[in-house]
Amino acid sequence: MKRVSVIVPAYNEAEWIVPTLAAIRQRLVCDEVIVVDDGSADQTALLAEEWADRVIRHPVNLGKGAALQTGWRQSSGEVLLFLDGDLKESAGEANLLLAPVINDECDMAIAVLPALRRKVGLGLAKGLARGGIRALTGFSSEAPLSGQRAVKRQVLERIGQLEGGFGIEVGLTIEALRCGYRLTEVPVPFTHRQTENDWTGYRHRGKEFVEIGKALGRKWWEGVRWTRT
Secondary structure (H helix, E strand, C coil): CCCEEEEEEECCCCCCHHHHHHHHHHHCCCCEEEEEEECCCCCHHHHHCCCCCEEEEECCCCCHHHHHHHHHHCCCCCEEEECCCCCHHHHHHHHHHHHHHHCCCCCEEEEECCCCCCCCCCCHHHHHHHHHHHHHHCCCCCCCCCCCEEEEHHHHHHHCCCCCHHHHHHHHHHHHHHCCCCEEEEECCCCCCCCCCCHHHHHHHHHHHHHHHHHHHHHHHHHHHHHHC
């Protein structure tokens, strides 16, 4: 049986982190749980200490990509499971995501979450990510921005440095495909907090759109450089 490490990046998730970690502990087949507190201003890290094997603290907010990088680098698993800190009880469904990787049916499994009952945002960031991934790799992704992933350690070791911020998912998908790894998308009934249709939500999605665009630009340029050498 492959050793599994669960990595939970968290930023100001005090309201959500305990039910998320409790579900992981009670329902998942895993060997270690690592929470990376990315400079939270609330009690996220303190609450996580009761449930996680390790809580690693960033002194300032460095972004999701940096939190995942810190977590997997300090883990010991042959398979890494990335789960957001706001999944609450639905985190227990992650065995569905782990199974194809553990059974060697793929090298990375990406969760496809249920469709939202209420439309949030305009879908611009998701559309940009989906189109960019398809243009650069030919892969049509249903969930290009899904952060819930199971991945073999060898994939991350081959890729090395992950994209920072909101470009993490797009960069990870593109790099894995370029390296020849097998990706699959798996329907999993995860639920998580949604950004609202207000100024804070629009600002969040605007930042996400910009960072995804930058990540795609870097991946395009890296591809051009690779074909020229």
